[in-house]
Every structure is written in C-alpha cells, then in structure tokens.
Amino acid sequence: MKTSKNVSTFMGFDNEYEESSIIVFGSPFDGTTSFRPGTRFAPNIMRNESYGLETYSPYLDKDLECVNVFDAGDLEFPFGNTEKVLNLIYEFASEIVRDDKTPVMIGGEHLVSLPAINAVYEKYNHMYLIHFDAHTDLREDYMGEKLSHASVIKRVWDFLGDNKIYQFGIRSGEKTEFEWAKEHTNLTKFSCDGLAEAVKEIGNSPVYITIDLDVLDPSIFSGTGTPEPGGITFKEMVEAINLMKDLNIVGADIVELSPQYDTSGVSNAVACKILRELVLAISK
C-alpha cells in the first residue's frame, strides 16, 4: 500500500543527494525572454515526459540505472525580480560544487546559465565553456538591460575572458556580434564542425557545457521561443555529446525548451533524451 508521499523525479534520477555525484535541478525562469515566454514550464514537463524514454542509451551503451543522480526538483523564484532569481541559482549551484558534485541545470531561459557558470567558475578558474546555440548571445545589453538572455555569453566572457569560449551552431545575431566574436571567442557558424579539435585543445581542463536547445533545427525541436531554421540535427547533437564524453565536465545545463510551442510532445522527448545522453556522458 502506498502510504509515503508522491515523489516526482526525472526517470532514473531517483538516488539520494548524498550518494549522488550528479545533481540535477530546474530553474524555471523566463523573465527576460523578449519574444515568446514559456521556458518556465520546461523542467516540470520534462520530469513527466521522461517516462516515455528508456533508461538505456543505445548510442553510448550505458544505462541510467548504473549511474547515481539526484533530482532536487525546481528552485522557487520571486517573479519580476531578475537579480534575486540569479542569486538563488548562484547559491544553490555553489553548494553543489562545494559538496564536490556536478550541477546539471534545466532552464528556463538562457540567462539562468550565468549564475550557474559563475558558481562553477569560482572553483575552477581555468575553466572552458562549450556553448551550443542558434544565437550568438553576445550583445552588450538588450534594450538597456545587461542581464538578458541575449547577452548571457557576453556576461560570461566578462569573467572567463578571451580564448575560453567555444560556440557551435550559431546562425543568428547582429553583424557586430559576429565581428566581436572573431576577436574573443571561437565561433563556428551553422554546425559543430571543429568540435573534435576543441575537445583536443581543452584536454583535461575543467569545462562547462551549456546547450541552448534552439541550436537544434526546429524541424526536430520546435518547442522554443525563437525558432531558427537551419540548425543541427538530433544525430549531430548526440554525436557532439559523444565526442565530449571524455572531457572533465564540471557543470552543464540545457535551456530554452518552451514546451507549449510544440503540442506534439516531440520537443519534450528530444530534451529528455539529450539530458539522458548528457548525464550519461558526464558520469564516469
């Protein structure tokens, strides 16, 4: 008989905090989204929909049942106060890092990556960033706001500095952003070409992976606020994760699923499967 409370976690992430090396949590924030909001719904939907998957990956030949992952649920945010939200994420990610565990965050919009990356960076000062996205995210500000989904990588550059950021799949931005990137980041347009070399260059250094899911072509991932045709395929994304599986990954996030724009549920399935692959790749 069921007399204990109803627990809801991602499929396979049902270990206890203490015994887990990977801590998954949701940051359901979409406060600076300029076009179409809705990424706040992503982590909860993904928990529900993950049960359509299997725990076994035929890509990596690994199984979530053999991995220790804890799902902490979603952080609770005060709506309308961007700074407080970012602080709450920073504090939670910092505690995970302090406990020598790896944070894997589910957005929310891309701005939530900033405090998570920052928290990891406090421990790993020579950290690299691998960034998958359709957009450069390199604006200095968006309508005057420096804390914006459109400037999140620029804000990360503020502390990571030059030659630490690899960008893949980029196909949208202002001309000036593309030009700025030539001097300060390693930006690859349209595809993941060059990822293998990036992996070699990074070697054993700590690296954070941030996947804005709109890097995927909207044919397979329409559930996002600003769909950009011309993206990478699901197979290319899975191959990219496979390429990175021997890196020293110290943090990761997947962001920008906005479930209500894809009523078929395919985008949810894609996000869940990429999360599975990512967690399997991080786990050793």
Add this chain to the structure above:
Amino acid sequence: MKTSKNVSTFMGFDNEYEESSIIVFGSPFDGTTSFRPGTRFAPNIMRNESYGLETYSPYLDKDLECVNVFDAGDLEFPFGNTEKVLNLIYEFASEIVRDDKTPVMIGGEHLVSLPAINAVYEKYNHMYLIHFDAHTDLREDYMGEKLSHASVIKRVWDFLGDNKIYQFGIRSGEKTEFEWAKEHTNLTKFSCDGLAEAVKEIGNSPVYITIDLDVLDPSIFSGTGTPEPGGITFKEMVEAINLMKDLNIVGADIVELSPQYDTSGVSNAVACKILRELVLAISK
C-alpha cells in the same frame, strides 16, 4: 538547500498518511473508453494545475490548510487488462476504509468508481450513492462487455439494489435506460432539482458521492471524452456540494476529466476547484 526528493502532491494535501482522515489517490485508467480516451492523464495534471488555486474557499469559508489530507499519488496499472486494474483499485480502497479513513479517488474513466464503491460498500452495507453525470451509465453491457464506463452504475446497482441510487443532471442514454431507471433508481433529468430532498431522505446514513464531471455543461468543462451540451453550471455544482456537506460521506470520486481536449486549462481548474470543495465538504 534542497537535498530531499522532489515531492508532488495536490495543493494543500501535504499531510502524512497516518495523520490524515481523507486519502486522495489517482486511478489513471481509460481502458473501456469508447469514444475519445485520455482520462488517464487527469490526476497528474490536476496535481500540477492545483497550484493555480488558493487553499481558501470563499464558498464554504473553509481552508485546506486546516484539513488533514494525504495524497497517495497514482496507482500503477497494467494496460489492457481491465480486471486486474479494477482489483488493484478495490484493494487500495479497501485498505483505506479498513484504516477508518475516507477514500477520495480521482479518475480515470467512470468504470474506476465500481471497485472503489464496492470497497466502501463492504463496510457500509446500507450505503446510498449520489451520482452526478450527463449519462445514465445503466446499460447492461456495452458491445458485449459488462465492465464498461457505460454500465458502471448498473454494476453498482447489482449490489446496492433498488432505492439506494440518486442520479442528477442526466441527459443522455438509450430510451430503455431511462425507462429502467424509473423502476430502480431516482433519476433527475437535466438538473440537480430534488437534491435537497434526497439529502433529507438519506439523513445520517452513509453515502458515497460519484461525480462524473461531464455532468457540467461543456461550456465550462470541455475537457471530457463525450461532451454533452445542456449540463449544469459550475455554480450549481458548488451549490450541490454545499447542500451535501452535512451528509455522512464515506467515500467519493471525481472522474472523466480528459485534459487534452481542453487546451485552455479551464477544465483542469474546474476539476481542481470541485475537488477542493468536495474535500472541504467531507472534512468535519
């Protein structure tokens, strides 16, 4: 910091089993649904959407925060095997009754009421049934199947017998069902007229309440498999619950929410609010 597992309950139903007098659980089964399936999704959606409500009812001037309710989550069913599913519900409801607690079940299709009513009846042999529905549910069988959403009240009559069943809001069925009802149940067409008298007649006897939400007009409740225009309003439903609040309610269920047919979320909100009112009415 959040290091305990992510718990998901209906808003306000966050007590422990032992301390609770009302036990809520979900029966996500829609295996005999003939027209449009989907009620299996109801209990989980309702948990999520309940957080759009308040715990306080201005109708009953009562607050869920002052009531001890436990949400046991959903039962897990083998798909395609109707009998096993009904047995699982029967067993779980029986245990709740044995622990002197009141079961409140969330469907699922209406057939799930059969084992729950049966379990309660084992203890309360002189029990009455108050039945809200658009449909008579009095067929002897449906395409040869005696265990069907369309014959659930007939199956309940098999053990309750004559003069124990009150039906309200009925507006669809075969001619022979309406005629049969004249002899064996107390059937009110189209409305809840006569509920006050029924309440008087029942007095202190134990009573089970089964609410097929399609009793509501589809203008306010379109999220159901077989919408039947001409139903009662939300205010009439709330007033009906209010009328019944001094009865000796020994079990209850609300069934037939099929969330995917109402993409606006209104039907979910209606179901959640009726559940809140029902639980507040049952609690003393």
Add this chain to the structure above:
Amino acid sequence: MKTSKNVSTFMGFDNEYEESSIIVFGSPFDGTTSFRPGTRFAPNIMRNESYGLETYSPYLDKDLECVNVFDAGDLEFPFGNTEKVLNLIYEFASEIVRDDKTPVMIGGEHLVSLPAINAVYEKYNHMYLIHFDAHTDLREDYMGEKLSHASVIKRVWDFLGDNKIYQFGIRSGEKTEFEWAKEHTNLTKFSCDGLAEAVKEIGNSPVYITIDLDVLDPSIFSGTGTPEPGGITFKEMVEAINLMKDLNIVGADIVELSPQYDTSGVSNAVACKILRELVLAISK
C-alpha cells in the same frame, strides 16, 4: 465478414433515399467567408462525431431509430466559383422538393442557404422564414459583392418580401441594417423572445428554418468564424426547436460550424445534437 464498401452517414440517418421523407446533405462551401474560413469541414466532421451521441432525445422523447432519414453525403463544388456552387445546391434541393421530401442542409457558410431556400420557395410561394443568427445578414452587398454571407437574408427578402422573415438572437450588424429591419423583417435582438407568437402567426403555413449556429453563445459554440458573445444558450436553442415542432416545416438548414476553431469537439457535439433535435422535430 465485411465485403461491402465502407458507408459513412450521420448516426441514425442510414435509410435509403426512396423510403425517406427527410433528406440530409452537406454543402461544404466557405468561399465568401470574410474573416476566418473553415465551414467547409463541417458536414464531414459532423458525420464522424455524431457517433458520440445517442439516437434518443430526452428533450423530445423521440428516437432517430423511428424516423426515416437519408444522408446523401456532400455535394462536390468547384472552388473559387461562387455562382456555380449556388447553382449546384439549387438543383439538388429542387430535386428533393420535387420528390416531395424535406431537404435539411448542413453548411458551409450562410450563403449556401440562399439557393436552398430559393428551391423550396419555388414550390411554397407563401412560405415563411425563421432565422436564428448573431448577425443581421441584411447588407445590400459586402465589398461590392451581392452574393455574400453578410447579405444572404437580404437576398432571400428579395423574393420573400416583407413580413415573411422572423429573425432571432441578432446582436451584430451595421446600424443601418438594424434600421432597415424595422420596416421589413421581424427582428428580435439578443434572444428568442417572441418565438411563441411567431409560431402562432405562421400557423399551418409552410416555413423554412435557417439556423446560423453562431446564434449560440460562444461559451458553448466557439467553433465558428465570427464568434459573438452574448448569444443564446443551448437550452434556449433546444426549447426553440421544441416550440417549432408542430409547424409545417418544408426545409431547414444549420450553417457556420467551423470545426477547427474549437479543438475540444464541443461545438461539433452541439451541432450534431441540434441537427438531431431539428430532424426529430421535422419528422411526424
């Protein structure tokens, strides 16, 4: 074993043409729809969805199984040629009338009523028209076009003349249309008040009933191109049909269901149920 072709008719309309006194057919045309097209999909969807209903009406205590109705399917139209479409409807309705049967047409947009009413009028020169609608439909032309959904009743008036048209539920139109109506038709704003008197005045004279389903409040009928809040309820519509059941009805139509705007299926159910009531009311 099923070795005969797959037949698709409205539920209960499965008699042969010769033995039937009522002939139902679809006119899937929406070529002059100015705002949101889609009524072309109505007759076919209604055939499919009708099987969610019962053949028995608890309102009229009559059953479709005791009535002889033939469903002729849909007429086939050349798209983009309004005049040819209207001619095809006129010819088909004329043949039904010539065979001493009653045509009941499913639109399509409201303009399809013009040729059907015309065909019936050829036989019944002193015919009345009872018109349920949210809109006056009394424009002389719409953007220069005299054959338009917005001028269909004006075109009918061209041959019926003054004092033959009763309009109910009207709540939208140009000021000049409402003023014109004061002289030429019997227009009731917002409701069906006065229908009982109209029925008395018409007495045994032949009468055609045209129901633009947008006369219903969009709370219960959102599946239409131009929803107009403030309409009549489903119960008022059913009562109106009940009031008219002793009239000498020589033709009827229901138009302007646009199924894709109501994804819940409620509007389809409403349209099917009104068609059932209408056909039961016509049958003697």
Add this chain to the structure above:
Amino acid sequence: MKTSKNVSTFMGFDNEYEESSIIVFGSPFDGTTSFRPGTRFAPNIMRNESYGLETYSPYLDKDLECVNVFDAGDLEFPFGNTEKVLNLIYEFASEIVRDDKTPVMIGGEHLVSLPAINAVYEKYNHMYLIHFDAHTDLREDYMGEKLSHASVIKRVWDFLGDNKIYQFGIRSGEKTEFEWAKEHTNLTKFSCDGLAEAVKEIGNSPVYITIDLDVLDPSIFSGTGTPEPGGITFKEMVEAINLMKDLNIVGADIVELSPQYDTSGVSNAVACKILRELVLAISK
C-alpha cells in the same frame, strides 16, 4: 495605389491624437505573472481581431464611427526590469492626462494598472476606483515582491486609501485578504450586485475603471492565465458597463487577456467587444 505605410489600429480608433479625447494604448508586460504568462500578446492580437466586430453597439445604440479615439500602439519595454516598465507607463499616462485626454490602457498583466491609476490620481485626488476581478489582488507582497499582479490593488490602496475602492466579482484569494477587505474596500463576492448603488454613491466624482477580464466566467473567457470558474457572464459585464456610462470616467483599463490559452479566438472577441463598449461608455 497604396504608397503610404501600413497602419495598424483597433477597428474604429483611427483618428489623430490631437482630435481625440480618448487615447488607447497597449502595455504588453507580463513580468510578474506567477502561473501562466502571455498577456504581453494581448494588445496586438486585439488590434488584428477587432476587425471581426462591427463598430456599432446594439447594446448602447452608439457607433465608434461617431467617437474620436486614437490608438497609440504599444509601449516598448525592457524585459526583466519591472520598475523601468512601470515608470514608462506612468510617464505615458501622465502626458495623456496632462493633455486633458482620457487614457484607456490594454494590458498586459494587472500590475500595469498601478502606474496608470497613479498617473490619473495625480490629477484627480478624490478619485474612486471600480475594480472588476476574480481575485482580490490585495496581498501585501507575493513571494517577497511588493510589485506584483497579486498585490496591485493593495498598492493602489496605499495612495487612494479607505472607502475609495469598489471590488466586484471577487471569488479567489487568501482568507486574510477577504478579511482585510472588510475594513478597507467595498468588496462584493461572486457578482456585480451593488454596482448600481456604488454608481449612485460616486455621483460626479472622478472614477477610474479597471477590468481584469478574468472576472468573466472562463466559459466565455478562457484566455487568461488563472481561470476561475464561477464568474460573471458577458451580459452581466455589458450591463455593468451600461450602468457606469454616466459616471465621470477619467481613466480605464482592461487587463489579463492571454490569447494563446484560447485558441478559438472567443476570448479575443470578448475583449474587443468589452473594449468597444467601454470606449463608447466613456465617450460623451
């Protein structure tokens, strides 16, 4: 030939600023929405959908063609910065008031009413507020934030003070909010009963009208973030506007349409029609 730029205004609001006494503008902000965002899309959708209406109101027997109204389009907001957004609204509304014109704002979420009411209050210190809503909106703060859609009327009370606020249709809130209202506002639960007396009491004093459209029953208005069954009908809303038409209305807004939750377009039509009636009622 069309060689001038494409202008997009609400139907009938096509006058120039200088010649107009009523200025309509959109405030597409939903930054503090806690449950389901989307009201940012309302003003633009309403402009498009307004062309399904007629300019003539058979309720008030008045026509938008005889009224001078200017549609200023939408204000442009920096996303993620609540205070800046409120300042921009305050400034724009202040200029309208300074030019002796009446602002009519289209939200956005309910918080946008705060700066608009404040701007009008600067000129009319003895102003009353008539507030239609499903929710009390009287929290002191929401998760720590004092500037929230859930506390907007409390913030207005901060400067209007006791006995100036009439609330109608309220059916959701915390118990403490309902209790606080007993001392400080004139709150009517569930309906608009008492509006006629309120109108008498206000007499010639200046009054601002704020309509949170979720005061309507979700059967007719499902396009909102937090649907609350048990609301008023469209006819009751139109009658309420009619009752207020001789008041000295110095400002007004309608807020909380969230178009994407009602894919049928009915909610858009309702919002447009209420805007038409409201503007016709304000115009003398």
Add this chain to the structure above:
Amino acid sequence: MKTSKNVSTFMGFDNEYEESSIIVFGSPFDGTTSFRPGTRFAPNIMRNESYGLETYSPYLDKDLECVNVFDAGDLEFPFGNTEKVLNLIYEFASEIVRDDKTPVMIGGEHLVSLPAINAVYEKYNHMYLIHFDAHTDLREDYMGEKLSHASVIKRVWDFLGDNKIYQFGIRSGEKTEFEWAKEHTNLTKFSCDGLAEAVKEIGNSPVYITIDLDVLDPSIFSGTGTPEPGGITFKEMVEAINLMKDLNIVGADIVELSPQYDTSGVSNAVACKILRELVLAISK
C-alpha cells in the same frame, strides 16, 4: 442526383471486394498503449486526409488507378477486452488470406499486428517478417501482460522462431532486449542499412512487412504516442519500400499513427503516402 449512400474509402481504393487482390482494413485499437493513446483514430482520419494526395507516385511511376484495392472500413471492437479484439482481427485477416488476397492493415497500436501476422503465417509457414520500428518490441511482458505493444515482436517470434525476423531503425529498448536480439533476430540499429541484403536473402519466400511509423524521425512524423528522435527520413522509408517491391509480399500493416499529436496534418499525409507506396509496391 445523389441518391445512393455516402461511401467513404481511402483515395483510389474504391474497387469491389471480389475484383480486388489487396484488401485494406482498419484496426482502431489502442488498449495496451502505455504512454499516450490515440492510434484508434488513425484509419478514419487517413481515409479523410488521403484526398490531399494524388493517386500517381512519381517515386514508383505507378498509379493507384491501375490497381485493384478494396477498403473494407474499420473492424468494430469491444473496448477493454484485448483478447476479443485480437480474435476479431485474426478472423478477418484469415478470411482475406483464405480468399487468396493480400491483407494490408492500418492500426491501431502495434499489438494489432500479432493476429494479422498469425493469420498470414497459418498459410505461409516459412514466412519472413520485415519490421520497421523505433522500438525493439521484444519484451517478454509489460507490467505482467504478455499481450502488449511492447512485446508484439517477441510474441511473433514465439511462432516464427529464429532467423526469420529482420528489424530496422531500432533505437529504443531495454539493454536486455538488444542483447536478446543478437541471438534471435536480425536487428539493425538507427537505420535501414542492410535491407538490400535482407531482400536478397529472402528471395522468393513469402514475407510480411510491418511498419511501425515511429521508425520515422519525429521531425517528419510527430503524430505518434512515443516519439523517438534519431529516426529515418521519409526519403529513406520510400527507398526502403522501393527496395522491397519485388519481394513476395503476402501481408503488410502500418501502425502507430496517433493523429491528435500532430495538429498540422503532416503525419497523416506521411502515413497516407507510405500506404500508397506500400500498396503500389505490393501490387503486381
């Protein structure tokens, strides 16, 4: 004039039973679907939507107008009784086979393939099976049920035995299923590589083709209960059919279209086109 009943068949499948060598029929059953039901709606929707296609295939340079196919409509099933449903399919398919015609079944969930394959196997004991799917479908049971969509190919193996089953496009399953397949079936992960060799190996032997449409990538086929990104493209599916067109195909089915998950209608179009190609490939 149309005085014969309204016939509804797939486009081009309008021959009589006796003159046809291919018999198409629908099995609208989804009773063991564990995740998201809805495949019951597929055959009827496909009939309607097929009229958006042409009868001519530019891929095979063949035309349905030159092929004799009979569409028997849908079998009628008792809901909730899995065994009876499977028996009805078995009996119908057996009669088709006995009449020396080729059955082509439209699901429904994948479990419906079991009785159809069984019926064909009774006649062709040395038959092969070519199986396109995202899932292995090789579980021994699913939550205790041996008759499940997740174990259908295992059940077929029970009588076909080793070395008779070719599986293509597989990308989801439990680790043990993939391992079991290594011994007992010929399983190709992710793609249709090796189909040409399989065709050669089968030669003139009788072969049954079962296409679970979720073998397609959800970018082109999102209308299915359990979408699995990483599938084959439409062109690859068409090429696969082309490769098989000289085989001795004695039966076939396409299953798992769930139309309501793809509101765009693309999945319906894909399913119809694959059915057209499949039937053209079978016909000699």
Add this chain to the structure above:
Amino acid sequence: MKTSKNVSTFMGFDNEYEESSIIVFGSPFDGTTSFRPGTRFAPNIMRNESYGLETYSPYLDKDLECVNVFDAGDLEFPFGNTEKVLNLIYEFASEIVRDDKTPVMIGGEHLVSLPAINAVYEKYNHMYLIHFDAHTDLREDYMGEKLSHASVIKRVWDFLGDNKIYQFGIRSGEKTEFEWAKEHTNLTKFSCDGLAEAVKEIGNSPVYITIDLDVLDPSIFSGTGTPEPGGITFKEMVEAINLMKDLNIVGADIVELSPQYDTSGVSNAVACKILRELVLAISK
C-alpha cells in the same frame, strides 16, 4: 511620446515608397484552395513574427538595414470573386513595375502569382520563370475552373510559352502533368539539382522567382494546406537563393504559408527568413 499612428511593417522594410527599389505587398487570397484554406492569414502574421528575426543574414553577409524596401501592407479583396481579386493584384503590380521598382508579393495561395507574373511580363517579354514547388501546378483546369491554384503555372505558360519555365522540387501531380512537362517546361523532380545550370542559361535575362513554400519538406514547413513529405531542406532553399543572387530578378513572390496549421510558429519563422534572404538577394 507616441502621438503618431501605429505603423506595422515587416522588420526592416520601413522605408518610404519613393526611396525604395523593392516593394513588398500582401495578397491575402485563398479562394480556390481545394483542400485546407488559410493562406489569407500569411502576410499579416509574417509582419508580426518577423520581429523574432535579426536583420542581418549570416548566409549572405548582408543586412536589411542597408537595403531600401517599402512594405505596402495588404491589398483588400472582395471575397468570393476570383476575377476581381486577380485584377486588383495585376493593377497594383503593374504600377510598381511602371515606377521601375521590383514587386515582391506575399501570398495567399499560388493563384495570386498569375496576375503578378503577368504584370511583370508586360514589361519584360523575354522573361524567365523559376518555380519552386512540391506540385506541378500544370493542370488545364481543376473541377472545370481554369483559374485555380492547381493550374497557375499552366496559365503562366499560356503567355510565357515553351522553354521559359524552370521547375524545382516537384513531387506531386497527375501522371499527365509530369508527361506534359517533359515537352514544355524544365522540370526537376524532388530536388534543386540543375539550378546552377539554369542560372547560367538564363544569364542576364530578366527572371521572376515564384516560391511555393510547400517545396520545403513539411518537417521544417508544416504550415501549408497540402503538405508533401519528401521536400527540400531549409539549407537547400537558402543555397538556391544564394545561387540566384546575381540574376536579373524583376519580380518575386512567396506563397502558400498557411500559419494556422503550424501552431509552433516555425513555419512563420521559415517564411520570414526566406523572405529576408530573397529580398537581400534581389537588392544590389
């Protein structure tokens, strides 16, 4: 303060008519659409959704901010009168051509291309046509109508004659259409293979480009009335535009976006991006 009227144009097309060399306008007509209407909504939706894009193209390394384009808004059409609609388009396009500007039209259904091409042809008698489409559009008539979306290219051939029309991506049509094309047009099945040679053959001659967006695979463009799987990718379309960028383009159109069939908004984004690329390619 905003005291000028609300202007609505495609992003970046905000120049004045006189200073612009490219004139964009919408032809919201879908009157001959036989299957699923809705292209009438395309131009207006595209204006709204274009603001999700950037003005800069990383494909062509050009920016709309450096191009002079005027958006004239939509033509207004009388519904139900095909010939009048075509005349209105012809007249507007003729004036643009007479002013030595290049018309770029947004449909609407494909038939709107006929008068636009005709108007351009009046000036450029030796003009070529490059036609991207899933369908041949070469029928002599459709259900007796010679002016149909299904015969538009045949009607253009009536005046352009043999050897002037290049067709790409074609994968649907009657067998006779494909055969006719062998003699009279240059038709490429399934792909854009051969476009580079076509560009060479055309050289400096004037050329009109008509893009029926259903040439794209429905995986990336599901928002169209008759989706045809097996189409070209977005990247192939962008490459095709790139290939044509040095041609002497004297007119162009993109047609057949039907936004309501793709609720994700991806199809709108695709159409907007192709329009951006097309306009950037035309501008010198």
